[in-house]
Amino acid sequence: MGYLFWHYGRAIKKFLIIWRNFFEFWWHFFSVNLLLKTLFSTWRRDIISKSSGLDIGEIFLNLIASMLSRLIGFFIRFISIVLAIVLEIITLILGILILFVWIALPLIIVSLFLEGIYKNISFLIASVLITLVSFYLYSYSKRKMPTEMTLEEAMKKNWFKKVWLRAGFDLEKLRGVNFNNLKDFLKQNNFSEDDFNEVVSWVESEEEQKIKEKMFWEREFLLSIRGIGKDWAYGYTPTLDKFSFDLTAQNPRKFKSYLIARRQQIESIERVLIRSRENNVLIVGEPGTGRKTAVRGFADFVSQGKISPPLRHKRVLELNVNALLANISNISEAQGRIQMVLNEAIKAGNIILVIDDFHNISNNLFNVFIPYLSSKYIQLICITTYEGLHKDLERNPEILKYFEKVEIKEPDEKSTILILEEIIPELEKRTGILVSYPALKEIVYKAARYFSSVPFPERAVDLLDESLVYVASKTDDKILNVSHVDFILSEKTEIPIGEISQSEKEKLLKLEDILHQRVINQEEAIRAIASAMRRGRLNIGEKKKPIGSFLFLGPTGVGKTETAKTLARVYFGREDKMIRLDMSEYQNVSDVSRIIGSQEGEPGILTTAVKENPFSLVLLDEIEKAHKNILNLFLQVLDEGWLNDAFGKKINFRNTIIIATSNAGAELIREMVKEGLNPVLEKEKIMDFLQKESLFKPEFLNRFDDIIVFHPLTKENLIKIAELSLKSLIKRMDEENKIKLSFDPIVLEKIAELGYSPEYGARPMKRVIQEKIENFIAKKMLEENLKEGSEIHIKPEDIF
Structure with a gap:
């Protein structure tokens, strides 16, 4: 009965949702709404600029060119719309057929089964196969996602082995460990329950993400595929493409780490950009806090369509200002180069331009941007530091009035751990090394203590990267543990860190x-x-x-x-x-x-x-x-x-x-x-x-x-100090000149006596050794032409 309730209830409901997803996908993939709006527009905004003055011939040629451009655009858009409609019809027909077959499936199975018994065994085999498929779908529908499971249920799954490895345990020592004795096991191994639960949550999220990436029929997956007609309503940008990097053309979910700590800032960027006025963004924060990551996250949302409708067809381009202004000889040439790319962006009509280190642009060039900042055809996301904001940009209020500030603060240690959990799978894939949770905590907490001049998350990411490279290239280990992190820290800081040898x-x-x-x-x-x-x-x-x-x-x-x-x-x-x-x-x-x-x-x-x-x-x-x-x-x-x-x-x-x-x-x-x-x-x-x-x-x-x-020095102290100083000289002469040096005991007492004064303590001793001992040795080496292996024994009468 449970199967039948599922078959005629939840299964049909799920099928209708999937059916609707594909209807929506074809309409989205071919950008039908956009193509209908621009059906008679010129192709890629291909408009020939009119020269000054009245020229009938030029007007006629422009009209012909415009008509051809519109005709080309209409033809390509029309074909795409027709193709989308055809696919929608195919989806409709297939959906109806599948639905009818599914409704009749129990009867079909019974019919085939009876036919197989009385007439042909192939019908019997077919009925068994269809039954198995049906029950597989039934069991698949009842499967829980990893995050929906209880801990006891999760421990029975194969993927739970990764939890043990991430926690830093040897799989060979886990025999007999189950849900009932888990607490005792963790206590015996000094592993806190809170940390273990964090590891379980981390691995569950990883496994769930893998499952979702295979569920191609889900709406989120289908709508994340960029539509083929999105750029047809907007102009070409050949010069801008040469000096910029298209962030919306990157692989979706490549910059997943922004989801943890930067979701709020991404939403702030979105709110500013959909406004009608002052709709340019000024991102303010220190390098390393994730300013660019927030921008990439926003671009990823645009690319996947997880954004407000006015921004869905935008291209987010990061402008390389240094490359743009390379080999420029004067300020007017620089202004002309910037105007050229800004004009091209305006002509395209869907560009959001990202400029890093905006404060580094010369004051003479800031004025170039002012006429463009109020345009509805181009928007800017500019990145700066607090110092750059106060020192440079605030001196140009006529520019700042067009921007809304979005601050990027340094994440705390807990947020940094979550950020690293997001990016670690990619790093593990690259190096072949698994990161244990104790090593991850060590990276974050030790980075906070020893590398405070660099903000989170950059300092933790750098230490993680270096630790993984070390384990992959210098050891035979396959798991990054605390000792590896401490070794790298000791190498970088030149002080002992970690477990004491x-x-x-x-x-x-x-x-x-x-x-x-x-x-x-x-x-x-x-x-x-x-x-x-x-x-x-x-x-x-x-x-x-x-x-x-x-x-x-x-x-x-x-x-x-x-x-x-x-x-x-x-x-x-x-x-x-x-x-x-x-x-x-x-x-x-x-x-x-x-x-x-x-x-x-x-x-x-x-x-x-x-x-x-x-x-x-x-x-x-x-x-x-x-x-x-x-x-x-x-x-x-x-x-x-x-x-x-x-x-x-x-x-x-x-x-x-x-x-x-x-x-x-x-x-x-x-x-x-x-x-x-x-x-x-x-x-x-x-x-x-x-x-x-x-x-x-x-x-x-x-x-x-x-x-x-500190005590004043006694005579005995002074003699010991003199002895230390002379021992240092003996060692130096042996290592550098290969000459054996020795002294009469009375020499020590005399050096101690001359090397002390009530006002300066033992400070004069260095000068006395220089004048009395070292000068004597230098003269003796020159006069007697001493060679390696020679010996010098110094008596009081030699120097006093």
Whole structure:
């Protein structure tokens, strides 16, 4: 009974819908309504322009040409309309026949069955085959789409294997996993239910899309096929075609990613373009946020007919302004070239012209567009940035009044994940690599943290692309996982990211010893820095601040700068990963512009350096000498991890380590040491002194992760520093000159003694080694003509 209810109910209803779809398709495919409206119009608006003056011969020739053009147009359009009507009639007849056969099908099957039993077995076979086909259609109609299934139902389908693979699970380890024990399985494997449901939704959408793409009888599919007569009512554009790219001629659904985050903006573009006045669009947004994707999405809607009727026959052309204006020698020639393509677009009558970086067009050329912006035969979609809008376009209000602004904002992380889910199947097809959901999340969240100078979704798309290329070309793996993404991130940032290896774990645990290889004494400072670095590497603590921020207090020459250099080398891999600013050069309020840039276009020293080297250590030497306004800039940096430059760009400091050094309170620290006090334990007194003397405000000091007091150096410390310096020289001589160098122990003590001063600490030591040791070695090499393998042993009497 269920079959019969379906056969004479839902099946007939579905057939009538499909029948109607094909009626509508032929009318749409041959653009019958448009062809009827333009039946007697000239072919492709082929009209010969009339010259000035009265010329009877020219008028007669133009009339003949117009009649021929109209005759050609009428003939082609008439044939197309007739063909559409013929196909409609065929569709009508076939539909009636199929409907009658379908209504009588149960009786036909019974008749064939009886004939097969009593007369001919072929009738029996035919009845069985028809019955099987009928029941196949019956079962097909009852089939649920993937998104309509319950999770339990979906888990029984073959396509659900892709869910497990996308979730990052090994299919060999899934034996025995079913709907009843799924929650326990996910919990055991530290995979959240929310994430698993996201993976299921993603794969369900993929599978449903594949099914829908095969359903050619559906109205949406049929009407997405571009009609053959759409362009016949509009003019040719040979010059414009040479310098533009037709976005409506692209493969439908090629730019699917716009559907997730840009549907609202596409609808805004549509609303502006169907207006009668001010119907040109100015898209405003930062590069990488999806401005062009929104335009391509709109063009795709136009191409598929999913748009308001006034826009259905439009062509969306992206003009290549650079190619158009190439080899132009003067402004009048440029104006003439632009007028030529705009006139051609107006003559065509169905052009929407897209111009990227509209703000880059010269002010002398803006005026060329004004007469065309009010025309009903051409419309513009212009793309610009916020800077371009405020700096260039707002100075030309006579142009802006013809535009309506549509803003493209950067999508958030959740929307970016959905955008990537849309484009990933195409990338997977290209590389042969499957993207796991944990890898996708890692890409989005790590791109947000480490590449903030580029907006979403571009920064995530770039990282995804690089990760897939790496796996496809450098590994034998077939699935992109978290470790692959972290490897690419580590390569790009030159800092360790992701799961900690055993060797790195040992390095982190012994970080104090590594730092002490170059920094003598200062136990408390080394311990505090090492602890902060371990917290940062393990992602413990605030993620919206710099990796670490420290204020080093202490006398000159006690190792503050050396500690910063060592930290840059240990954490970022190289000493040149340090951005150093001498804050004594920023003592005036006008020096703020040197830090963040000026409105005159001069870039800021600090903001530019951090933008170009986002993974670096920022050393602010002698910060107490900087102007108060400059100190206030760093309140935001230390608290929120970013700083706006003079051009409104947000500069990310969250991947930097910030170290400020100061000699403030140095005398107080020396006095404490003389009195036998430990300055580290007396930090509160030092802080009170700094605030009482108005050297730093409490809110500034409180922004640092730690304030570290450096001790004055003892004699033993100085000898160790001298030993480190001489060991470095020994290594350098061996590697570069192949000469073995050695010293008497007394030399160390003498270098330590001469290389120290109460005012500058151990800073003079480098100069002493240069003057006493290196000069002696240079003379000896010249006098004795030393060769590779030679040895030099330096005694006190040689140099003192």
